[in-house]
Amino acid sequence: MDVLSLLPADWIAAPGWAGPLPAVMLAALVSALATLALLLWLGPAWLAPSLRATGRAGQEAAEAEEACEFLLRGSLARPLTEAARGLIGTLDPRSGRLSALIAHLERDCPGIRADLEELMLHGTAFRHHCQRRDGGAYELVGWPRDGAAHLAIRPASEDATALRGARGALERAEAEAALLRGLIDRAPLLAWTVGADGQIDWCNRPYRERFGAAEAPLAEPGGPSAFAHVPEQVPLTARGEFLRRRVGVAGAAGDRDWYEVSEAPRAGGGWIGFALAADDLVMAEAALRRFIETLTETFAHLPIGLAVFDRNRRLGLFNPALTDLVRIDAVWLAGRPSLRDFLERLRETRQMPDQKDFTSWRRKLSELEEGAREGTYEENWVLPSGKIFRVTGRPHPQGALAFLFEDISTAIQIERRYRSELELGQATLDRISEAVAVFDAAGELVFVNAAFRAIWDPEGAEEPRGLGVAEMARRCAGRSAPSDLWTRLTDFATGAETRASFTGRVALLDGRGFDVLVAPLPDAASLVVFRDRGAERGRDAREETALLGEFAFERLRVPAEQAARRIAATIPAATGEASRALEATARDLRDGLAEAAALVALGDGGDDGPLPLLARALRRRGLALEVSGDETRWPGARRRLALALGLAAADLARPGTTLSIRQAAEGLRAEVEPGTPREEGIAGAIARRMTEAAGGGLAVTREETRLVLTMTLPDAARPADAPGRARGA
Numbered sequence: 002m003d004v005l006s007l008l009p010a011d012w013i014a015a016p017g018w019a020g021p022l023p024a025v026m027l028a029a030l031v032s033a034l035a036t037l038a039l040l041l042w043l044g045p046a047w048l049a050p051s052l053r054a055t056g057r058a059g060q061e062a063a064e065a066e067e068a069c070e071f072l073l074r075g076s077l078a079r080p081l082t083e084a085a086r087g088l089i090g091t092l093d094p095r096s097g098r099l100s101a102l103i104a105h106l107e108r109d110c111p112g113i114r115a116d117l118e119e120l121m122l123h124g125t126a127f128r129h130h131c132q133r134r135d136g137g138a139y140e141l142v143g144w145p146r147d148g149a150a151h152l153a154i155r156p157a158s159e160d161a162t163a164l165r166g167a168r169g170a171l172e173r174a175e176a177e178a179a180l181l182r183g184l185i186d187r188a189p190l191l192a193w194t195v196g197a198d199g200q201i202d203w204c205n206r207p208y209r210e211r212f213g214a215a216e217a218p219l220a221e222p223g224g225p226s227a228f229a230h231v232p233e234q235v236p237l238t239a240r241g242e243f244l245r246r247r248v249g250v251a252g253a254a255g256d257r258d259w260y261e262v263s264e265a266p267r268a269g270g271g272w273i274g275f276a277l278a279a280d281d282l283v284m285a286e287a288a289l290r291r292f293i294e295t296l297t298e299t300f301a302h303l304p305i306g307l308a309v310f311d312r313n314r315r316l317g318l319f320n321p322a323l324t325d326l327v328r329i330d331a332v333w334l335a336g337r338p339s340l341r342d343f344l345e346r347l348r349e350t351r352q353m354p355d356q357k358d359f360t361s362w363r364r365k366l367s368e369l370e371e372g373a374r375e376g377t378y379e380e381n382w383v384l385p386s387g388k389i390f391r392v393t394g395r396p397h398p399q400g401a402l403a404f405l406f407e408d409i410s411t412a413i414q415i416e417r418r419y420r421s422e423l424e425l426g427q428a429t430l431d432r433i434s435e436a437v438a439v440f441d442a443a444g445e446l447v448f449v450n451a452a453f454r455a456i457w458d459p460e461g462a463e464e465p466r467g468l469g470v471a472e473m474a475r476r477c478a479g480r481s482a483p484s485d486l487w488t489r490l491t492d493f494a495t496g497a498e499t500r501a502s503f504t505g506r507v508a509l510l511d512g513r514g515f516d517v518l519v520a521p522l523p524d525a526a527s528l529v530v531f532r533d534r535g536a537e538r539g540r541d542a543r544e545e546t547a548l549l550g551e552f553a554f555e556r557l558r559v560p561a562e563q564a565a566r567r568i569a570a571t572i573p574a575a576t577g578e579a580s581r582a583l584e585a586t587a588r589d590l591r592d593g594l595a596e597a598a599a600l601v602a603l604g605d606g607g608d609d610g611p612l613p614l615l616a617r618a619l620r621r622r623g624l625a626l627e628v629s630g631d632e633t634r635w636p637g638a639r640r641r642l643a644l645a646l647g648l649a650a651a652d653l654a655r656p657g658t659t660l661s662i663r664q665a666a667e668g669l670r671a672e673v674e675p676g677t678p679r680e681e682g683i684a685g686a687i688a689r690r691m692t693e694a695a696g697g698g699l700a701v702t703r704e705e706t707r708l709v710l711t712m713t714l715p716d717a718a719r720p721a722d723a724p725g726r727a728r729g730a
Contacts, residue, residue, distance in 0.1 A: 069154040071102065072146070073121060078102050088154075106154075109133050110141060117143065120150045130157060190277050191260070195226050197270030208276075228262050228276065237261065247279055259283045305407045312400030314340040314370075326390070326406050327352045340402070341366060351385050369394065373402045381409070389413050435532050436515075442525035444470040444495040456515075456531060470494040470527075482508040486517060493519055494527040507531075612640065612662070615647040623656040624673075629663030639669070642695065642712060645688035646671050650710045652682040653701070668697060668714035675708040688712070 069084040078099040080086040092101035106113045109131040119125040124145035132138050138157035143150060185192055186206035193204035201224060212227045228248055237245035243263040252258040260276040267273050297320075300307055306323030310316055315337045324331045328350055338346070344366055347353040356365060372378025373394025382390040393405040427450070430437055436453035440446055446468045457477055458465055465473065474487035486505040493500055502520040509515070518530040616626045626647070643662055646669050650660055655676035662671045681689075688710075689699045697714040 071152045073099065073117070073150040073152055074148075076100075078152075085154075106131075106141065109139075113141060117150070117152070120145065124150075190275055192275050193226060193273075194267065195272040195274065199225055199229070201226055202271075226272075226274065228260070228274065233257070242266070247283075305405050308343070308404045308406070309397065310340050310343075310402045310404075314402070316340075316343060317401070323406060326408055340370065344369070352390075353384065354382050355385060370402070373404065381413075435530050437531075438473075438529045439522065440470050440494040440527040440529070444491075444527075446470070446473055447526075453531070456509075477507075480509060482510065484508075490519055490527075490529065493521075500527075506534075612643060612647065615644050615662075618648060619651055619660055622651055622654075624651055624654055625659040627659050627661040629661065638695070639664075639714075642688075642691060642714070643669055645684070645691050646699075646710060646712050648684035649682075649688040649699075650708075652679070652684050653708055653710075665711070667711060669712040671710040671712075672704075672707050673710075674706065675703070 068082055069088055070081040071085050072079045072081055076097060076099050078089070080089050088105075089098055089102070092098070092105055094101070096104070103114050103117060110129050113129065116125075116127040116129070120127060120143045126144040127142075129141040130138065131141055140153075140155045140157050142153045142155065145151070188205065188207070191205065191208040191211060193201050193208050196202045208227075227250065231248040231250055233249040235247040237247055239245055240263070242265045244265070245261065245263050247259060247261050249257040249259050259279040259282070261279045261282070262274060262276045264272050264274040300318075300320035300322075303320060303322055306326040307318070307320045308316060308323055309318040316334060316339075317337065319331075319334050321331070323329075324334065327347060329346055329352075333346070334343075344353070348356070369378060369392075374396055376394075376396050378392070378394035380392055382392055384390065387410070388408060389410045391405075391407045391409045393407075395403050395405075397403050427448075430448075431451040433450070434452060436456050437448070437450045438446060438453050439448040446466055449465055454465070457480060468476075470491050474491050478484075478487045484505070484507050486507055489503065489505070493503075500521045502518065504519070505517045507515050507517055514534045515531040516534055518528075518532070520528045520530075522528050612626065612628060619626050647660060647662055650662075650671040650673045653675055654660055654673035658674040660671060660673050662669065664670075685699075692699045692712050692714070695714060697712060700711045700713070702709045702711065
């Protein structure tokens with residue numbers, strides 16, 4: 002007897018998802034449901050008779066009590082039982098009995114209208130198990146009867162309830178199977194199962210699409226696994242029961258597709274397998290290898306030694322520069338020593354600073370490792386050999402540490418030499434009397450000497466370096482008389498166009514005056530020099546005094562030489578002529594000494610007029626001095642030439658007259674009233690020698706009643722000063 006024939010035809014229809022399921026599983030499921038239905042309908046033979054009788058009696062009682070039957074013909078519905086008439090009485094009479102009944106039944110059985118139409122038109126019987134909203138259940142049974150339709154509403158029997166539950170379980174199983182199949186088919190991996198015979202008995206959609214496998218029932222073998230025999234594979238570490246490997250299979254374009262395959266045995270023999278695409282991972286690993294090779298080549302050419310220690314503080318990476326710097330054999334380093342062994346080896350080879358004792362050595366190791374872990378270790382190691390290493394420690398991912406060893410001995414020596422040169426330059430400029438300041442291209446003050454600080458910041462309130470030229474000019478302007486020099490200086494130091502040097506003068510509020518030179522320097526820097534005019538005049542006075550000393554020496558030398566010649570000439574004579582010659586020589590020596598003393602005494606006077614030394618020398622000879630123009634603005638060399646010219650003219654002047662000196666177009670010009678004619682004296686010879694040394698010449702001419710001495714100089718083309726008179730007493 003076929004158990005499937007006992008079930009309605011629509012109950013055993015294969016579900017939509019069962020097509021791909023194995024026929025064995027489908028047959029087993031249908032057979033189990035059929036067996037359950039048969040037991041519920043017929044009852045097992047081994048059930049107690051009393052139980053069957055009790056169940057049947059209770060069912061018949063329930064049917065007699067609850068039966069509700071109708072005879073349907075056309076659009077009429079005639080109740081056949083009292084319960085049916087009671088139900089009709091509760092329905093809306095306005096729409097007709099049949100329509101009202103169908104509408105009432107459709108609330109619990111949505112497809113009852115179509116079944117009733119098939120029954121009334123074609124005599125198709127039906128049986129439905131309906132669930133009320135309050136949780137109760139009942140059956141609707143319809144069958145043809147004498148050209149009409151008989152509809153019975155009965156309480157649900159036990160077998161119907163069980164069958165209803167089985168159908169619900171089957172529907173849920175179908176939904177779950179459809180959900181799982183949809184998930185595994187949409188999963189971004191390949192999945193398959195292999196039977197004991199090595200043939201695939203199931204695979205998901207990505208597997209079928211990749212390898213073109215047919216979607217056959219599970220009972221039919223689908224061929225061997227596509228990953229059973231591959232041209233290239235790499236074993237991987239197992240995870241649990243899954244064996245892992247990376248395999249490469251031929252791709253559609255002739256290249257190779259890579260997968261990570263995980264396989265595990267299943268009960269009853271065979272395997273279950275999963276495969277994830279690993280092309281990106283393989284390319285990333287290849288890129289990583291190329292990157293590591295590039296880094297290795299780069300590190301090999303770096304002059305900086307590199308040592309990387311892993312999380313266990315074992316040497317994992319080093320470059321050739323490390324072996325060259327620390328003088329450690331590469332073979333020993335390749336043995337992956339620990340960090341402490343590495344540092345101990347550095348200590349033994351004297352490639353790190355000497356430590357006084359073992360305690361300080363251990364503390365040094367702890368500080369080094371802790372600092373590298375925090376990324377703050379950076380120290381210069383001064384080795385016993387004199388080399389200097391800059392050692393830097395930096396943390397790396399996953400607890401690793403990297404140390405960089407750089408030989409900075411040459412850089413330190415250059416830096417020290419540069420610092421020494423700077424200090425030497427600073428000390429040199431601090432020694433000169435002029436005040437010097439340097440501004441960079443941005444107009445910021447970068448250098449000043451001691452003289453500058455003494456003039457513009459005597460209290461030492463703050464360091465002037467770093468100030469802008471505008472701020473520095475404002476401070477200097479506050480200590481000096483009004484002048485446009487500061488505005489010109491600011492424009493000069495911050496200007497980008499071609500700049501030319503210029504000079505100027507400033508006067509401090511305390512009365513001191515300074516000549517200022519502003520000149521460009523390389524790299525758009527600017528130089529400012531302040532020269533004290535009072536100090537310049539003092540230096541000129543000292544040079545003029547030295548000139549007077551030279552005159553005094555000449556006054557002594559010439560008579561002494563003449564005396565020597567006279568004595569030499571008179572020695573052979575035995576007459577009294579020798580005595581007279583010696584007396585004349587002694588007299589000349591006394592006169593020369595007296596004149597030399599007078600010249601030296603000229604430097605001790607207190608005159609403040611124009612050319613004060615010349616004025617005092619002329620006054621001793623009974624002469625007056627007249628200077629045309631502001632001689633204080635003459636350069637020191639010009640003033641000394643004027644002194645020599647004046648003394649030369651005094652030798653030719655008549656006592657009681659005035660000697661006039663002025664700056665002419667050709668140089669310097671002195672005019673006197675001539676006295677007794679005489680040959681050129683010592684002063685004239687010195688003046689001529691000084692003029693010729695300056696590249697000029699000295700000429701003596703007569704203009705009417707006056708004698709003119711003209712000193713021609715190479716730079717005489719400079720415009721003369723404004724005329725003016727000053728007379729020495």
